[in-house]
Amino acid sequence: MHLGVSESMRECEYNQISTRSSTPMETPYKNRTPKKRKWESFPGRNKFYCNGRIMMAKQTGVFYLTLALILVTCGLFFTFDCPFLALQLTPVIPVIGGVLFLFVLGTLLRTSFSDPGVLPRANADEAADLERQIDVANGSTGYRPPPRTKEVVINGQTVKLKYCFTCKIFRPPRASHCSLCDNCVERFDHHCPWVGNCVGRRNYRFFYMFILSLSFLTIFIFSFVITHIILRSHRFGFLSALKDSPASVLEVVVCFFSVWSIVGLSGFHTYLISSNQTTNEDIKGSWSSKRGKDNYNPYSYGNIFTNCCAALCGPLPPSLIDRRGFVRSDAPQLAPPTNGITTYGATQSQQGHMVSEIKIKAAATPLLQQHSSEPVILTTCPENGGSMPGRGPLTLGGPCASLPLGQPTPPTSIPSLGCHEAADMLPIHGHGHSHNHSHPLQEPVAHHHFLTPEEVPSPPGMLPCGSPMGHNHAMQAGFYNPASQDSLHEDSVRGLVKLSFV
Amino acid sequence: MSTFHNLQELRHSASLANKVFIQRDYSEGTTCRFQTKFPSELESRIERTLFEDTVKTLNNYYAEAEKIGGQSYLEGCLACATAYLIFLCMETRYEKVLKKIAKYIQEQNEKVYAPRGLLVTDPIDRGMRVIEISIYEDRGSSGSSSGSSSVSGSTAR
Numbered sequence: 001m002h003l004g005v006s007e008s009m010r011e012c013e014y015n016q017i018s019t020r021s022s023t024p025m026e027t028p029y030k031n032r033t034p035k036k037r038k039w040e041s042f043p044g045r046n047k048f049y050c051n052g053r054i055m056m057a058k059q060t061g062v063f064y065l066t067l068a069l070i071l072v073t074c075g076l077f078f079t080f081d082c083p084f085l086a087l088q089l090t091p092v093i094p095v096i097g098g099v100l101f102l103f104v105l106g107t108l109l110r111t112s113f114s115d116p117g118v119l120p121r122a123n124a125d126e127a128a129d130l131e132r133q134i135d136v137a138n139g140s141t142g143y144r145p146p147p148r149t150k151e152v153v154i155n156g157q158t159v160k161l162k163y164c165f166t167c168k169i170f171r172p173p174r175a176s177h178c179s180l181c182d183n184c185v186e187r188f189d190h191h192c193p194w195v196g197n198c199v200g201r202r203n204y205r206f207f208y209m210f211i212l213s214l215s216f217l218t219i220f221i222f223s224f225v226i227t228h229i230i231l232r233s234h235r236f237g238f239l240s241a242l243k244d245s246p247a248s249v250l251e252v253v254v255c256f257f258s259v260w261s262i263v264g265l266s267g268f269h270t271y272l273i274s275s276n277q278t279t280n281e282d283i284k285g286s287w288s289s290k291r292g293k294d295n296y297n298p299y300s301y302g303n304i305f306t307n308c309c310a311a312l313c314g315p316l317p318p319s320l321i322d323r324r325g326f327v328r329s330d331a332p333q334l335a336p337p338t339n340g341i342t343t344y345g346a347t348q349s350q351q352g353h354m355v356s357e358i359k360i361k362a363a364a365t366p367l368l369q370q371h372s373s374e375p376v377i378l379t380t381c382p383e384n385g386g387s388m389p390g391r392g393p394l395t396l397g398g399p400c401a402s403l404p405l406g407q408p409t410p411p412t413s414i415p416s417l418g419c420h421e422a423a424d425m426l427p428i429h430g431h432g433h434s435h436n437h438s439h440p441l442q443e444p445v446a447h448h449h450f451l452t453p454e455e456v457p458s459p460p461g462m463l464p465c466g467s468p469m470g471h472n473h474a475m476q477a478g479f480y481n482p483a484s485q486d487s488l489h490e491d492s493v494r495g496l497v498k499l500s501f502v
Numbered sequence: 503m504s505t506f507h508n509l510q511e512l513r514h515s516a517s518l519a520n521k522v523f524i525q526r527d528y529s530e531g532t533t534c535r536f537q538t539k540f541p542s543e544l545e546s547r548i549e550r551t552l553f554e555d556t557v558k559t560l561n562n563y564y565a566e567a568e569k570i571g572g573q574s575y576l577e578g579c580l581a582c583a584t585a586y587l588i589f590l591c592m593e594t595r596y597e598k599v600l601k602k603i604a605k606y607i608q609e610q611n612e613k614v615y616a617p618r619g620l621l622v623t624d625p626i627d628r629g630m631r632v633i634e635i636s637i638y639e640d641r642g643s644s645g646s647s648s649g650s651s652s653v654s655g656s657t658a659r
Contacts, residue, residue: 106585120629129523152528161528169631170525173532187532209582299531306570313578314570315596316589320629 039323043121044183052323054113056196057181063112063196070108070214073254074101076247077221081228084245088231093224100217107210108195115319116200117186119167119175127168134163155298174299176280190279199279202319205312208269215259215266222255273311274304516619516638524557524633534564536625536633547637548618556610556622557633560603567599600626 039052047056056063074097082094122130134148148163150170161170164177167184171177176188178198187201199207225248232241242249272282276299281287287297301307522543527535538557540550577595581588607624615622615635623634 103585106587110586119631122631123628125521126523126628126632126634129521154528154531159528172526173528205578205582206586309575309578310570312582313575315568315574315577316581316594317568317596318594318600318626320626 035326035328037323038321038325038327041327042321042323044118045181046118046183048323055115055323056112057191057193057198059180059193060196062193066108066194066196069254069258070101070104073221073251074217076251077225080245080247081225081251084228084232085224089227097217097220097224100213100220104210104213104217107206107213111192111199111203111206111210112196114197114203114206115321115323116198117188117202117317118181118198118200118319118321119169119172119184119186120321121166121184122168130163130168130170157296157298159298174278174281187278188280202317205316208266208273208312211262211266211269215263218255218258218262221251222259225251225255274307276300276307276311516640518636519639520637522635522637524635526631533568534625534630535561541635543637544620544635547620548615552614556614559606560625560633563599563603563606567596 037052039048039055042048045058047058047060048054049056077097078094082097085093148170150161150163152159152161152173154173159173161173163169164171164184166177166182169184171184172186174187175184177184178188178191180191181198183198185198185200187204189199189204189207191198192207195207195210197203228245229238229241229248229252232244235241236244269279272279275297277287277297281297285291287295289295301310520543522541524536524541527537529535536557538554538561540553544553574595604624604626607622611622619638619640621636621638623636625631625633628634
């Protein structure tokens with residue numbers, strides 16, 4: 001599989017070399033640098049391991065604590081209590097304990113390591129298109145428009161869709177932006193520090209299975225350790241029993257404190273599942289009847305059984321962020337109105353280096369002239385070696401300028417570390433409101449997000465490279481008419497100028 | 503305006519003029535559906551019925567993928583029973599449908615859209631947010647400035 005991938009990559013590279021053999025810019029070195037995977041340029045605040053297979057939140061300390069607690073407690077149970085219990089009662093006890101333990105571990109790792117349902121950020125074209133629509137809807141006035149929302153009627157209930165300034169999308173219903181991970185997550189439940197990840201659409205069932213099985217395991221260990229101590233005390237006396245098996249005391253303490261929180265949490269989530277709500281919605285009281293007489297949950301299927309089945313046994317959607325896919329060269333960008341400054345599209349093929357090679361050229365450059373005979377849209381670069389040959393990703397056969405990797409920290413991400421409490425997993429729900437309130441002040445900063453490397457990193461101010469200047473000018477006349485585009489363009493060009501001096 | 507006979511030709515001789523984004527339709531909840539409203543930029547490029555057919559078929563595929571019924575329950579219970587290890591060897595129903603969708607889009611591009619100078623991008627490449635339709639302009643016709651307003655494109659068939 002890997003061989004196939006590298007061969008197809010090579011295929012792309014050969015195409016590029018053959019059509020542009022005369023360029024001084026295209027050094028052979030550049031074409032041989034290995035392609036980066038998409039997780040390496042992921043804009044959110046996540047950590048990736050195993051070459052993109054594992055995805056976790058930035059702060060994972062508490063997750064290791066959870067793991068340690070489970071491993072140590074179970075380890076002690078199997079070492080000190082099980083031999084006695086297996087002999088005195090039945091060997092089935094360690095077997096059941098073992099199965100429970102493995103299930104707990106499996107679901108924990110699955111919850112922690114999988115993609116919770118992160119929504120990829122909009123690329124430049126989409127964002128620009130949305131901006132245009134919003135401006136048209138608001139009637140483009142000079143000053144900042146109010147917070148952007150869209151209303152949609154779902155099953156008779158009016159739901160407001162909020163615009164996420166970081167991700168530049170209108171959030172789907174039930175999605176929320178996690179400020180800790182800096183991602184919009186579908187069906188966002190909460191950010192769980194114990195699990196070291198957000199809990200969202202794709203890993204909610206694993207999370208629920210984890211806390212459910214952990215409740216059973218905790219109760220199981222607690223009851224059998226108590227049984228062990230009691231049986232021993234009958235034979236040898238209480239104090240002697242404690243001395244013989246000191247680990248049991250530790251286990252009892254851990255289990256006693258865990259039982260309350262874990263079982264309570266399981267009960268809470270069972271309620272949430274049966275009413276098809278997320279923690280986020282429950283905390284905010286989105287569907288509570290206190291808000292209004294006609295307020296009801298439009299997502300509920302009506303009966304508890306269907307809700308449970310839908311949440312736990314429903315289809316598992318695939319990850320929308322292609323973590324292990326290779327970053328391909330820029331898809332063709334739309335040409336915006338030029339302000340006399342010509343820039344060309346960047347490719348992401350050399351993004352690994354913090355080298356800014358953006359060249360802002362005011363007139364036709366030797367580089368562009370050499371490419372004047374080049375068609376803009378060239379070879380397709382199949383991703384992962386496995387995608388369909390005839391479709392999709394069109395590679396921009398242009399000179400390889402790369403943008404520096406700027407890590408965008410959204411100006412309004414409010415670190416809600418204050419909400420973290422060790423005892424409970426309080427939901428760190430998306431700060432949709434706060435985004436909306438503080439963003440009008442920080443719109444100019446938001447424009448810089450256009451420049452962050454994503455699938456398509458070029459800001460709207462960049463032209464597809466390789467096309468002759470004259471043709472581009474002619475092309476630009478027809479579209480992106482609204483005046484708002486100019487301010488957008490100016491900001492992004494300003495950002496470009498800034499970056500070129502980095 | 504010359505005709506584009508296939509996808510390859512489109513890519514080699516055309517330049518990108520505009521992109522149209524078909525947004526999601528959330529009126530039926532969070533299930534994946536796209537709006538069937540015909541965008542004005544495509545009015546001169548493709549017949550309304552063809553476009554609507556494409557979007558409706560895609561919506562049907564997605565509905566099939568996300569359907570909650572006997573088969574999905576079975577898959578879910580089996581997965582839970584095997585501690586989700588079964589997904590290492592078996593692909594989910596959703597993934598199977600996504601492959602079908604990819605094939606359908608490729609076929610549509612080759613048969614319907616490329617001859618009209620359009621290209622449909624698979625929504626999965628855009629995070630299932632939009633269906634992106636790229637409008638291409640033939641580079642050979644140097645006179646035309648804006649892609650969407652050129653009527654002659656519709657004669658390409």
